[in-house]
Amino acid sequence: MAGRAELTSYEFRKIRARILAESDVCIVCGHGAADAVDHVQPVSKGGAKLDPDNLAPIHGVDGCPTCGRKCNNEKGDKPLASVTRLVTSRDWYAGP
Numbered sequence: 001m002a003g004r005a006e007l008t009s010y011e012f013r014k015i016r017a018r019i020l021a022e023s024d025v026c027i028v029c030g031h032g033a034a035d036a037v038d039h040v041q042p043v044s045k046g047g048a049k050l051d052p053d054n055l056a057p058i059h060g061v062d063g064c065p066t067c068g069r070k071c072n073n074e075k076g077d078k079p080l081a082s083v084t085r086l087v088t089s090r091d092w093y094a095g096p
């Protein structure tokens with residue numbers, strides 16, 4: 001499980017901290033308080049492992065405090081689009 005070690009590497013944690021500092025809105029359920037990040041395009045599907053553009057906030061093992069979903073579990077190894085169509089479309093909230 002070499003990939004496992006890389007996901008907990010110092011570099012990954014640094015990127016994770018940066019992403020969560022910018023936003024903690026979960027990409028799966030759209031609620032705040034995300035405490036993990038996940039790859040938008042899974043690494044196993046060719047996504048970049050340490051590219052901030054390929055990482056987004058998501059609810060980790062503790063799940064979402066608002067809706068209770070285990071977003072990271074739900075997403076698993078699937079591309080984000082198959083889990084949700086939300087994909088940070090914040091314009092939706094902007095209204096007319």
Ligand SMILES: [Zn+2]
Nearest residue numbers: 026029059071
């Ligand atoms: Zn969530």
Ligand SMILES: [Zn+2]
Nearest residue numbers: 029031064067
């Ligand atoms: Zn939620």
